[in-house]
Amino acid sequence: MTEHEPHDRLYVLDRTDLQQLFDALRTRGYTVIAPQIENNVIIYGAVDRVEELPIGWTDVQAGGSYRLARRGDDALFGYTVGPHSWKRFLSPPLRMLWRARKTADGFEFIDDGSPPPRYALVGVRACELAAIQRLDDIYTRGAVIDDDYQARRGAAFIVAVNCGQAGATCFCASLGTGPSVGPGYDLALTELMEGEHRFVVAVGSERGAEVLAELPHRAASEGEIELAEAIVAQAASQMGRTLETAGLQELLYRNVEHPYWDAVAERCLTCGNCTLVCPTCFCFTIEDTTDLTGQIAERWRRTDSCFSTAFSFISSGSIRTSAKARYRQWLTHKLAGWQDQFGNIGCVGCGRCITWCPVGIDLTAEVAALRAEDVGQPPAEPILEMA
Amino acid sequence: MATKRKPRLAVWKFASCDGCQLSLLDCEDELLAVTGQVEIAYFLEASRAVLEGPYDVSLVEGSITTPGDAERIREIREASKFLVAIGACATAGGIQALRNFADVREFTAAVYAHPEYIDTLKRSSPIAEHVFVDFELRGCPINKYQLVEVISAYLHGRKPNIPTYSVCMECKLRGAPCVMVAAGIACLGPVTQAGCQALCPAYGRGCFGCYGPMETPNTAALTAWWRDQLGMAPAAIQRALRTYNAGSEAFRKESEAYEHAHD
Numbered sequence A: 001m002t003e004h005e006p007h008d009r010l011y012v013l014d015r016t017d018l019q020q021l022f023d024a025l026r027t028r029g030y031t032v033i034a035p036q037i038e039n040n041v042i043i044y045g046a047v048d049r050v051e052e053l054p055i056g057w058t059d060v061q062a063g064g065s066y067r068l069a070r071r072g073d074d075a076l077f078g079y080t081v082g083p084h085s086w087k088r089f090l091s092p093p094l095r096m097l098w099r100a101r102k103t104a105d106g107f108e109f110i111d112d113g114s115p116p117p118r119y120a121l122v123g124v125r126a127c128e129l130a131a132i133q134r135l136d137d138i139y140t141r142g143a144v145i146d147d148d149y150q151a152r153r154g155a156a157f158i159v160a161v162n163c164g165q166a167g168a169t170c171f172c173a174s175l176g177t178g179p180s181v182g183p184g185y186d187l188a189l190t191e192l193m194e195g196e197h198r199f200v201v202a203v204g205s206e207r208g209a210e211v212l213a214e215l216p217h218r219a220a221s222e223g224e225i226e227l228a229e230a231i232v233a234q235a236a237s238q239m240g241r242t243l244e245t246a247g248l249q250e251l252l253y254r255n256v257e258h259p260y261w262d263a264v265a266e267r268c269l270t271c272g273n274c275t276l277v278c279p280t281c282f283c284f285t286i287e288d289t290t291d292l293t294g295q296i297a298e299r300w301r302r303t304d305s306c307f308s309t310a311f312s313f314i315s316s317g318s319i320r321t322s323a324k325a326r327y328r329q330w331l332t333h334k335l336a337g338w339q340d341q342f343g344n345i346g347c348v349g350c351g352r353c354i355t356w357c358p359v360g361i362d363l364t365a366e367v368a369a370l371r372a373e374d375v376g377q378p379p380a381e382p383i384l385e386m387a
Numbered sequence B: 001m002a003t004k005r006k007p008r009l010a011v012w013k014f015a016s017c018d019g020c021q022l023s024l025l026d027c028e029d030e031l032l033a034v035t036g037q038v039e040i041a042y043f044l045e046a047s048r049a050v051l052e053g054p055y056d057v058s059l060v061e062g063s064i065t066t067p068g069d070a071e072r073i074r075e076i077r078e079a080s081k082f083l084v085a086i087g088a089c090a091t092a093g094g095i096q097a098l099r100n101f102a103d104v105r106e107f108t109a110a111v112y113a114h115p116e117y118i119d120t121l122k123r124s125s126p127i128a129e130h131v132f133v134d135f136e137l138r139g140c141p142i143n144k145y146q147l148v149e150v151i152s153a154y155l156h157g158r159k160p161n162i163p164t165y166s167v168c169m170e171c172k173l174r175g176a177p178c179v180m181v182a183a184g185i186a187c188l189g190p191v192t193q194a195g196c197q198a199l200c201p202a203y204g205r206g207c208f209g210c211y212g213p214m215e216t217p218n219t220a221a222l223t224a225w226w227r228d229q230l231g232m233a234p235a236a237i238q239r240a241l242r243t244y245n246a247g248s249e250a251f252r253k254e255s256e257a258y259e260h261a262h263d
């Protein structure tokens, strides 16, 4: 995909023509995945019609709490992020890797031969696009390439959305991952509610340009561009949380034995919700199964979490048995170890782990607490004992 | 070469409702495959034919509540190579373990005309308190797919894929919205072992804890949140912990912490 300069030209698409975008994507063979309401929560799923979006709704988030509320207008994207993330579609939580049948002299693979799905992801926020790029680093730029991810990702069409408001658990501005969408989208929308309900559209790829060409659109005026910029600037000023990133890696490494970890372990349920809602957590486990007759064997890939004891199971047992060791693993991997591994921070500031932690444990508050009582003792030697 | 003998399977019942044994009968499609692979040597719920031991695999349902039970489970253990305790009764004492919190003599006096004929133990206890158990399969009732998995794993000499992490993991994997976060409904999922595919949360209900405590249950932190953030009364917290797995250590201890809080 050829990258265009993000702001090189901006266009306007009327709200009344948005269905045509969905239709154009479907005509091109994409399944459109977009936000929708299910059981009082905004999730991501397949949609055909613009009317299926959470029109006029917003979300009110806090540590361990999420509620929907009426906005008082007909905005289509007037909320932030919910418990789902796009990794559900690009790297499904449960996937069969292969299936084999026993034969007289060994076994043979059974090929189901289905091609990877083609998704158009509509409503991808800035932090979420950054998270997808984190997953790209992990699954497609390392020593081992995840073919299934690469195929789904290569096929995916991304319609990003600039945030017009930030949530109480958002802190993308601290990490430079939002609220303004960075490069990597096919089309990016900014929803304008003042005057005529319309979208300022940026084109990020050749195929984005091709799709836009099929829709009624016009060049954006100076006024519309300014309005769009002001909306994103307003979201940037509303961040409910902040995370100081200066010296973060060193802070975590030198406080491995801080008494603070015991304090957070008292509250942590080791339930794993934080890693499962996080759009960048990428860990999985492999499960082998046989059927009762022993004729069919399958290998499955299942999302795992460093909060399960099986995650760190080695020949002598689990090496992270305490909640302290597991919470520390999560926080230190996201914010410090990730930098050694992939050259950036593993958190994009979406706030999901804060909102969806059943007991509201907040990584920004935990880091601030560590900073406030920085004991400043680097570990004397490499830490081998993690429990 | 001698033909391989089919492993002999027995299903035993102690104090229980039969629900777990029914899970085996409910396997329908898989049941034929099961009977193709094992010889059902003892399963009164399904057949009156009884074959003498020893047995390769014994599935034991129910809890130990009488001196006779305590004797019989030892005999079953003697006769079984691989013993699997199935269900909340066999793994935690079941709902009848509520007697453990009270004086069972008061109950027998209230219920029976001649309580002196009732020979019962003070406590309802899990199988593992009496004999060595090779594998514990949780649930009230057990999940039939997990049962088939344990049997398949046994037959093919592999480890069963039965996770011991929280219900939350299954809840998130299936993409269900969290009822605690999104609706303020108390849910035992974070401290309960997976196995049900988060059935209740997926239908908007909090988890009832059917599969008993997960591997590292922090019941104190969860109930503190219920009390302080969801405004739950101590008596209600205690009731939530005292159901099918009331006798499990983690749920029992935490429920006792709320014992006198509401007096």
Ligand code: SF4
Pocket: A274, A277, A278, A279, A280, A334, A346, A347, A348, A349, A350, A351, A352, A353, A354, A363
């Ligand atoms: S660590 Fe938390 S805030 Fe950061 S990306 Fe993951 S879920 Fe979002």
Ligand code: SF4
Pocket: A275, A280, A281, A282, A283, A304, A305, A306, A307, A329, A330, A331, A333, A334
């Ligand atoms: S935080 Fe845990 S689950 Fe997430 S990527 Fe790191 S090790 Fe994996």
Ligand code: SF4
Pocket: A267, A268, A269, A270, A271, A272, A273, A274, A275, A307, A356, A357, A358, A359, A360, A361
């Ligand atoms: S931090 Fe919260 S969501 Fe994560 S494991 Fe602990 S209690 Fe669960």
Ligand code: SF4
Pocket: A271, A273, A358, B167, B168, B169, B171, B172, B177, B178, B179, B180, B181, B187, B188, B189, B190, B198, B201, B206, B207
């Ligand atoms: S609904 Fe219950 S099981 Fe599901 S994530 Fe929330 S607390 Fe966990």
